[in-house]
Amino acid sequence: xxxxxxxxxxxxxxxxxxxxxxxxxxxxxxxxxxxxxxxxxxxxxxxxxxxxxxxxxxxxxxxxxxxxxxxxxxxxxxxxxxxxxxxxxxxxxxxxxxxxxxxxxxxxxxxxxxxxxxxxxxxxxxxxxxxxxxxxxxxxxxxxxxxxxxxxxxxxxxxxxxxxxxxxxxxxxxxxxxxxxxxxxxxxxxxxxxxxxxxxxxxxxxxxxxxxxxxxxxxxxxxxxxxxxxxxxxxxxxxxxxxxxxxxxxxxxxxxxxxxxxxxxxxxxxxxxxxxxxxxxxxxxxxxxxxxxxxxxxxxxxxxxxxxxxxxxxxxxxxxxxxxxxxxxxxxxxxxxxxxxxxxxxxxxxxxxxxxxxxxxxxxxxxxxxxxxxxxxxxxxxxxxxxxxxxxxxxxxxxxxxxxxxxxxxxxxxxxxxxxxxxxxxxxxxxxxxxxxxxxxxxxxxxxxxxxxxxxxxxxxxxxxxxxxxxxxxxxxxxxxxxxxxxxxxxxxxxx
Numbered sequence: 001x002x003x004x005x006x007x008x009x010x011x012x013x014x015x016x017x018x019x020x021x022x023x024x025x026x027x028x029x030x031x032x033x034x035x036x037x038x039x040x041x042x043x044x045x046x047x048x049x050x051x052x053x054x055x056x057x058x059x060x061x062x063x064x065x066x067x068x069x070x071x072x073x074x075x076x077x078x079x080x081x082x083x084x085x086x087x088x089x090x091x092x093x094x095x096x097x098x099x100x101x102x103x104x105x106x107x108x109x110x111x112x113x114x115x116x117x118x119x120x121x122x123x124x125x126x127x128x129x130x131x132x133x134x135x136x137x138x139x140x141x142x143x144x145x146x147x148x149x150x151x152x153x154x155x156x157x158x159x160x161x162x163x164x165x166x167x168x169x170x171x172x173x174x175x176x177x178x179x180x181x182x183x184x185x186x187x188x189x190x191x192x193x194x195x196x197x198x199x200x201x202x203x204x205x206x207x208x209x210x211x212x213x214x215x216x217x218x219x220x221x222x223x224x225x226x227x228x229x230x231x232x233x234x235x236x237x238x239x240x241x242x243x244x245x246x247x248x249x250x251x252x253x254x255x256x257x258x259x260x261x262x263x264x265x266x267x268x269x270x271x272x273x274x275x276x277x278x279x280x281x282x283x284x285x286x287x288x289x290x291x292x293x294x295x296x297x298x299x300x301x302x303x304x305x306x307x308x309x310x311x312x313x314x315x316x317x318x319x320x321x322x323x324x325x326x327x328x329x330x331x332x333x334x335x336x337x338x339x340x341x342x343x344x345x346x347x348x349x350x351x352x353x354x355x356x357x358x359x360x361x362x363x364x365x366x367x368x369x370x371x372x373x374x375x376x377x378x379x380x381x382x383x384x385x386x387x388x389x390x391x392x393x394x395x396x397x398x399x400x401x402x403x404x405x406x407x408x409x410x411x412x413x414x415x416x417x418x419x420x421x422x423x424x425x426x427x428x429x430x431x432x433x434x435x436x437x438x439x440x441x442x443x444x445x446x447x448x449x450x451x452x453x454x455x456x457x458x459x460x461x462x463x464x465x466x467x468x469x470x471x472x473x474x475x476x477x478x479x480x481x482x483x484x485x486x487x488x489x490x491x492x493x494x495x496x
Contacts (some may be wrong), residue, residue: 015045015374018113018135023047025064025131028115030092033102033139034061035111047114049092058087061112070132071112075120096121098128100136105144113139183258183279185216189272191236200279205251209424221247221255228260239264239272245286248279256283361387361425361490364394368401372414379414380405381470384425387432388491396461396488404436404481409461413441413478431485438478466490 015033023031030048034041041059043052058060060082064071076082076094087094099114113136124132184197193216201208204219211218217225226248235242242262246257264278318328362382373379389397405414405421413419419441426433462468468485 015139016047018139018142019045019047022113022115022132022135025129025135026098026115028096028098028117030116032061032116033111033113033116034059035102036062036109041111042086044111051092054087058085059096060085060087060097060116061099061114064097064110064112064114065101065407066104067101070098070100070124070129072123074123077120092116093118095119098132099188102130102136102143104140110140112136112142180278185262185277185279187262187275187277189274191232191275203251203279203281204249211394214326219249222251223247235262242275242277245282256281256495257286296362359388359390359491361389361397364389364397365401365423368398370406372405372409376430379419380421380423382423385427386429387425387487393466393490396465400458400461401484408438408441408479411442413438415441427487428484430487431484433491434479434483435459436479436483438480441478443476444476 019033023029026331028048031046031048033045034043036056036059036438039056040438041055041056041061043049046052060073063081066492073079074096076085076088076097076256082088082094082097085094094116096117096119097114099112101112102110104110106224113132115132126310179201180197183200183203185193185200187193193212193214196211200206200211204211206219217229220228224493228244228246231244232242233238241264244260246260248258250256259280259282260277260406261280262280264272264273265276267272267273318325357423365382366376369380370376408414408419408421413421420439421438422435422439424435424437426435458470462483462485465490466485468483468489469483471482473480473482
């Protein structure tokens with residue numbers, strides 16, 4: 001308890017009355033209520049002296065406050081502790097001293113209420129001693145009351161400051177939120193919507209307060225409501241960020257596409273305190289993307305038709321010129337492989353989208369190898385990792401593996417009923433290694449190793465277009481071929 005906390009108690013005169021009564025009770029010329037601090041003792045109330053404070057080194061009360069009962073000094077000149085004290089050798093010439101300690105409830109000594117005389121005494125009577133103890137308790141009660149009142153005022157001041165800060169913060173937030181182009185909302189930890197900014201009401205035309213709680217979901221398109229509810233419930237359960245596109249009712253009665261996002265605000269312990277979210281109008285962008293997708297699908301459909309027309313023209317030419325039938329057949333198959341590669345990576349509608357992942361190397365290979373086996377994996381087995389590809393890589397990859405599969409079906413492992421081909425895809429740092437291994441086909445002879453147009457096509461695709469390398473090993477059981485190329489050549493996206 002600091003000095004400034006206690007000094008104010010003197011203003012009401014209570015401590016003065018206690019000091020005056022102590023002097024009268026004990027028939028003493030001087031009575032004091034003292035507060036002993038580190039360097040000085042200060043008199044909160046005094047009777048019979050003008051002293052306001054003294055050095056702690058001269059303080060009798062500094063000794064009295066550490067006792068359990070009233071400390072008495074019958075004759076200070078005969079007490080070794082005080083005989084040389086300036087207050088004994090000089091004014092006010094203390095001889096007799098009696099002080100009752102002032103101690104807080106927590107056991108902290110503060111000072112004493114004391115009486116002083118310039119004549120020695122034998123001591124206080126039991127009645128006077130008891131009276132001094134009662135006066136000390138009354139003084140302490142008054143000081144405690146003063147402290148409690150001060151703490152209450154400080155607490156009230158802090159509460160007022162906090163409330164003022166909250167009001168100011170709320171005003172700033174609402175001002176900021178209302179000037180944002182997005183619709184802003186917030187919820188309680190359980191997901192109860194309790195705030196929307198002005199932009200929300202301007203956009204929806206809903207009366208203020210009507211979308212609180214669960215009313216917000218009624219503003220969604222009927223087809224989007226259950227989906228939006230499910231996503232929101234999942235986020236509330238997991239604490240994951242909320243993001244969804246849905247159609248929101250506009251004030252003119254139409255529905256517009258918006259992007260809804262929300263993040264949880266957590267305390268230091270990680271407990272969610274609130275959710276803050278936004279709704280952004282993306283209707284125009286959504287329509288633009290849909291138009292682009294339709295146009296892209298239409299162009300891709302026309303390109304696919306071009307492949308079909310070219311295949312038909314080649315077949316017609318082969319009928320007219322039988323001598324080129326074999327060459328025409330090979331050309332038609334290569335065109336068909338390119339068509340399958342294009343169909344795999346082109347934009348699709350939900351109905352035409354292939355079951356395999358469209359940016360998948362393994363998915364493309366499965367599409368290319370489908371004509372060579374009755375059931376997937378029956379003659380050609382793909383193992384290892386999967387990697388992303390894009391439309392730029394699909395064409396050379398399709399030509400390369402179509403050529404390998406065609407040669408295997410004519411001369412290698414796929415030319416009989418017992419042969420098989422395994423393809424393993426392995427990642428080596430920033431490169432990919434694809435191993436083509438044939439076994440179970442006709443025995444390989446030296447003539448099989450001669451290069452032809454097919455070999456040149458493989459080199460063109462793997463080396464010149466993909467920036468890789470091709471290593472062939474003509475083993476007795478079949479061709480063992482390794483293709484190495486940078487992963488970056490497969491997709492424009494940065495590799496993971």
